Structures are given as structure tokens and as C-alpha cells.
Amino acid sequence: MKNKIILFLTCLCFCAGLAGAQKYRIKYSTDDKDPLSLENAIRLALENNYNLLLTEQDVVISEQRLKEAKFLYLPEISFNAAATGYNLDSPIVLPDNLGLRYIAPAKNHNTEDLFYGVGVSATQYLYTGGRTSSTVSMANAGLKEAMSRYEAVKYAVIYQVKEAFFQQLFLQRKEALLKDMVSKAEKYVTGKHYKQWERVLVQAELAKMNSKLAALKEELSSANLKLINVLNKELNSKVVISGEFDFNPINVDLAKATLWAMEFRPELKSALYKLEMDNISVKLSLARRYPNILLGVGYDRQGEDNLKDENFQATLALKLPFGYDYGTQLKQKRAEQRQSNLKRAAIEDAIRSEVLEAYNNLMFWQDETAVRISTWDTINKELSGLNYNTLSKEEAIKVFNYYYEAGVDYLEGIKEHMLALARLELAVGQDIRE
Numbered sequence: 001m002k003n004k005i006i007l008f009l010t011c012l013c014f015c016a017g018l019a020g021a022q023k024y025r026i027k028y029s030t031d032d033k034d035p036l037s038l039e040n041a042i043r044l045a046l047e048n049n050y051n052l053l054l055t056e057q058d059v060v061i062s063e064q065r066l067k068e069a070k071f072l073y074l075p076e077i078s079f080n081a082a083a084t085g086y087n088l089d090s091p092i093v094l095p096d097n098l099g100l101r102y103i104a105p106a107k108n109h110n111t112e113d114l115f116y117g118v119g120v121s122a123t124q125y126l127y128t129g130g131r132t133s134s135t136v137s138m139a140n141a142g143l144k145e146a147m148s149r150y151e152a153v154k155y156a157v158i159y160q161v162k163e164a165f166f167q168q169l170f171l172q173r174k175e176a177l178l179k180d181m182v183s184k185a186e187k188y189v190t191g192k193h194y195k196q197w198e199r200v201l202v203q204a205e206l207a208k209m210n211s212k213l214a215a216l217k218e219e220l221s222s223a224n225l226k227l228i229n230v231l232n233k234e235l236n237s238k239v240v241i242s243g244e245f246d247f248n249p250i251n252v253d254l255a256k257a258t259l260w261a262m263e264f265r266p267e268l269k270s271a272l273y274k275l276e277m278d279n280i281s282v283k284l285s286l287a288r289r290y291p292n293i294l295l296g297v298g299y300d301r302q303g304e305d306n307l308k309d310e311n312f313q314a315t316l317a318l319k320l321p322f323g324y325d326y327g328t329q330l331k332q333k334r335a336e337q338r339q340s341n342l343k344r345a346a347i348e349d350a351i352r353s354e355v356l357e358a359y360n361n362l363m364f365w366q367d368e369t370a371v372r373i374s375t376w377d378t379i380n381k382e383l384s385g386l387n388y389n390t391l392s393k394e395e396a397i398k399v400f401n402y403y404y405e406a407g408v409d410y411l412e413g414i415k416e417h418m419l420a421l422a423r424l425e426l427a428v429g430q431d432i433r434e
Contacts, residue, residue, distance in 0.1 A: 034240075035240050035241060035242035036239055036240065036241045036242070037241075037242060037243055038161070038162070038165050038241075038243045041161050041165055041227075041231060041241065042157075042158050042161050042162075044231050044233075045157050045158075045160070045161045045230055045231050045232065046154060046157060046158075048231060048232035048233070049153075049157045049232055050232065051153050051157070052150070052153050052154060052157055055146070055149055055150045055153045056150060058146045058149065058150070059143070059146045059147055059150050061146075062139070062142050062143040062145075062146040062147075063143060065139045065142060065143070066136070066139040066140055066142075066143050068139070069135050069136045069138070069139035069140075070136055072125075072132045072135060072136070073132060073136075075122045075123060075124040076122065076123045076124075077120070077121070077122045078120070078121050078122075079119075079120050080098075080099045080117075080118070080119055080120075080121075081117070081118040081119075082094070082098060082099050082101070082116070082117050082118075083114055083115070083116050084098075084101075084103065084114065084115040084116075084117075085113070085114050085115075086103055086106075086113060086114075086115060087106075087113075088103065088104070088105040088106070089105060090105060091103065091104045091105065099117055099119065099300075101115070101117050101300075101302060103115050106304075113304055114304065115302065115303075115304055116302060116303060116304070116306070116307060117300060117301065117302035117303075117307070118300070118301055118302075118307060119298060119299060119300030119301065119302075119311075120298065120299055120300075121296065121297065121298035121299075122296070122297050122298070123294055123295070123296045124294065124295045124296075125292060125293070125294055126293045126294065126295055127290075127291075127292065127293040128287070128290075128292050128293075129287040129288075129289070129290025129291065129292070130283060130287045130290070131284060131287045131288075131290075134280050134283050134284050134287060135284070137280050138277055138280045138281070138284070141273045141276045141277045141280065142273075142277060144269070144273045145270050145273035145274055145277065148266040148267070148269040148270035148273060149266070149270055150266075151266035151269075151429075152266040152267050152270065155266065155426055155429065156426070157230075158426075159422055159423070159425075159426045160230050161227075161230050161231070162418075162419070162422040163419060163422065164223065164226050164227040164230045165227065165241060165243065166245075166415050166418050166419055166422075167223050167226070167415070168220070168223045168224060168227055168241055169241065169243055169245045169415070170245070170411055170412065170414075170415040171216065171219055171220045171223050172220070173245060173411050174216060174407075174408060174411055175213070175216050175217070175220060177404065177407040177408065177411065178209070178212060178213050178216060178404060179213065181209065181400055181403060181404045181407075182206075182209045182210065182213060184400065184403075185205070185206060185209060185397075185400050186206065188396055188400075201393060201394070201397070202393060202397075205397045205400075209400075224239060227239055227241070245411075245414060245415075245418075246414065247369050247370070247373060247413070247414050247417060249366050249370070249417075250366075250421070250432070250433065252359065252362065252424070252432060254355070254356070254359050257355050257359060257424065257427075257428050257432065258352055258355050258356075260428045260429065260430060260432070261351050261352070261354075261355045261427060261428045261429055262348065262351070263429075264428060264429035264430045265351050265427075265428070265429040266429060267347055267351070268344070268347055268348060268351060271340070271343055271344040271347045272344060274340050274343075274344075275337070275340040275341055275344055277340075278333065278336050278337040278339075278340045279337060281333040281336065281337070282330070282333045282334055282337055284333075285326070285329045285330045285333045286330065288321060288323060288326060288329070289326060291318050291319060291320040291321075292318070292319040292320075292321070293316070293317070293318055293319075294315075294316070294317045294318075294319065295314070295315070295316055295317075296313075296314070296315045296317065297312075297313065297314045297315075298311075298312070298313050298314075299311070299312050300312075351427070354427040355424070355427045355428060357427075358420070358423045358424040358426070358427040359424060361420045361423065361424075362417070362420040362421055362423075362424050364420075365413065365416045365417040365420045366417060366420075368413055368416075369413035369414060369416070369417045372406075372409050372410045372412075372413040373410055373413065373414075375406060375409070375410070376406055376407060376409075376410035379402070379403060379406050383399070383403060386399070
């Protein structure tokens, strides 16, 4: 029965550990054959990212440290049982770890006797000068700081996924545009009679287009490998993605974005919690000057042949620690407090700068992309009514190249606008569309 109880408690502790480890993980599994959306790609990356998993364990460790700190409020309880063989000429007291029991010499010095004892004792700290509460507050601030670091890593992973995902969407559409241009060019030259120099020109231009197409396929392969690495999947995986690739302008107020960043950026939260921990460290250094008040109770039974002797005691004690390093410790902690305060101010300035830079970048691409889309629409309208047979070979080739370059600019504008929005969300620390 005892073994079953121990086994049950072990399993319970193991399950509780697993539950704590999974608390901050987003579970998702997908079939490689199914198209992967941006949302699911983010979930998959958050599940598999090494740095995020490592930081997650820091959160679990901090949670357990907080629990350990709260145990300081509970009394220290100890049980002991001992059998001591002795042959004494004078009385002795057993060491603390053996029960602190007093043993007198036996009446018959020629006989070796045994002394038995069992007991239980409890010690409760009634007053510690704020050391216990400060230790708990320190552990709590450490947990919040670990969670903030976890959030910072999570946002960085989300941006990496968006960057790789948008790049692959851009290259897919760029490839489709180039294939369309090559198809139109081949259709234009098919069945036509050319002079010798015209044939050379046409073949050279078609070769350039096909070379661009081959290079673009290689670029797509590299982008796919980058996405696989971000998702932390096997290198031989085949990831097929699907998602919107559209221009969606938004209105953003710079002042509000800066205020959001001051509120939501995990790096700033982490710095604030670190400053809080340093403030608590200063309090702990000051608390070392205050005494401890303890209440101790104990119950003990002992004897040579039986446990007939019964002892009970209750003690109220005051303990005042003394140390030579009070002054040096306090100066160190205050210097660390000052350092954390300066680092927090530096982080605030850096965040404001990041938000401003990301905002300006978004506004530029919002205006630039609108112009490129307008240019692309105009070119398509003009080409829809164009009679290619009225053009010379040189003019037709120029038209095809202009068409492709304008299309690439149009697609690049959409991609850069999407990335600029992702950078601003990273700088703010949350989705600004919410």
C-alpha cells in the first residue's frame, strides 16, 4: 500500500510538471500536403522554436522559485528517531542533526547500553524584518521578468515568420508574372518571319527571360528553405503556403503607437521588473539589520530500554544577526538599482526611436505602394488595347520588359508595405489593427 501511494504521488508530480511546461506553448500540427496559412505558420513556429522553448523553461523555473519562496511562511517541521549505543564516562549532548539529546553515563560502567529517542519539532518565524515578504516579492518579480522575456522572444519569432512568409508570397507572384511575360513574348514571336539580326535579338531576349525564370526558381527554393528553418521543420519538408497578398492601407496615429509601445513592449516590462527586483534587493539589505523572532516547539520521548521519558518544550527566541558587510552590501544594491534605472530610460528612448522609424517606413510604403498600384493599373489598361503587330521587334521587347518591371515594382510595394506593418507591430508590441 505504501509503495502504491508513493507511485501515485510521483505520477502526480510528474503530470503537474508537464502541465506547467505546456502552459505557454501553442499546440498545432499540420500535414505537409495542406497549404499553410500565415496564422498556422505562426502557431507552428511558436511550437517548435528553440529559443522560445528555452525561455518557456525559464518561466517554469521562476514559477517553482515563487512557490519555494512562499514556503518560507510555513513552519519548519522535522521528525527524528534514533538509537544510540554508548559507553560514557561523562554526560554528552548529541549533535543537532542527531537530535540534541542529553545522555548520562550508565550506572554500570562495564555495560554498553542503548539509548532510544523519537521526537518532532517545529520552528516558526514570527518576524523577520520583512525578509520573507521581500523574498516572495523578489521571486514574483522574477517570474514576471521571465514572462516578459518569453513575450519578447515570441514577438521576434512572429516577425521572422511574417518576413519569410511574405517573401515567399512575393516570389510566387513574381514567378507567375514572369511566366506570363515569357508566354506573351513567345506567343508574339511564334510564326513570324524575321531578318537575321532580328532573330538574334529575339533569341537573346528570350534567353534572358528564361534565365531570369531559372534564377527566380532558385530564389524561391532558398526562400522556402528559410521558411522551413523558421518553422524548425525537417529540411526535406515541402511547405506549401497560401495567404493574402494585398495592399490594405491603415490609419495609424504616431502618438498612440508610441503610448502603446510604452505599455505593451515586453523589453520595457522586463526592465521595469528588473528595477523592481533591485528595489527589493535594497530593502533586503536594509532588513538584515532587523532581528528575527522565532517560536519553536518540540515533543520528544526517550529512554534506555523504552520510551517512558516524555519531554515537551516551547521557546520564543530573538535572533539579531551581525555582519561586517552591511554598508558595502547596501551600496552595491543601490548602485545596481541606479544601473537598472538608467537601462530602463535607455530602453524607453530606443523604443521611441524604433516606433518612429517603423512608422515613417510604413507611411512611405503606404504612399509609394499606392503610386505603384496606380502605375500598374494604367499600364495594364494601355496594354489591353495595344496591337502588338504594329510594333517593331525592338519596341515589342521593350514593352514586355516595361510590363515586367512595372509588375515587379507593384508586387514589391505590396510586400514592403506588409513588412513595414509587421515591423511597426513588432515595435509597438501588439497587433495595431486590433
